[in-house]
Amino acid sequence: MKQLRPAFTIIEILISVIILSLAILPVLKVHTDNREQIIYISERNKRALQDSMYVESTVLQQHKETKNAYELLRGSFKINDLKSREILKKNRREIYIPEAINITPLPEEGGPTAIVNEVMLKDKHSSNYYFFKLDAFE
Numbered sequence: 001m002k003q004l005r006p007a008f009t010i011i012e013i014l015i016s017v018i019i020l021s022l023a024i025l026p027v028l029k030v031h032t033d034n035r036e037q038i039i040y041i042s043e044r045n046k047r048a049l050q051d052s053m054y055v056e057s058t059v060l061q062q063h064k065e066t067k068n069a070y071e072l073l074r075g076s077f078k079i080n081d082l083k084s085r086e087i088l089k090k091n092r093r094e095i096y097i098p099e100a101i102n103i104t105p106l107p108e109e110g111g112p113t114a115i116v117n118e119v120m121l122k123d124k125h126s127s128n129y130y131f132f133k134l135d136a137f138e
Helices: 010-054 057-061 069-073 082-090
Strands: 065-068 092-096 101-103 112-122 127-137
Touching: 010 069, 010 092, 010 112, 010 127, 057 112, 065 069, 065 082, 069 082
Parallel strands: none
Antiparallel strands: 065 092, 092 112, 101 112, 112 127
């Protein structure tokens, strides 16, 4: 006579499935959180690349204005392609320029004076950029 092998009961299988499900839930939560962080970082990097079009000395004259990239770049570059113009026109930022900061060296040490201008670009992912200008040595 053949002897039957002991097998798992349906209850044991269900309990093991529940335990595995509970173990997988935290892993899925971490995966979801990481995905959201990756999307945020990706969007932020894309915005940083687009912001580079606004980091030109002419931006310092645009305080409290909303400008698109085409308006700022058309004086420096000749953009003939209509598709490129349209893409640049869709890229808009609010520009804020706080008062310039003057940095002077200590009189006994000497050295150049500097003027620091901050450029704040407001949007979903706001950014700050700085322009430094060195003046004559004292």
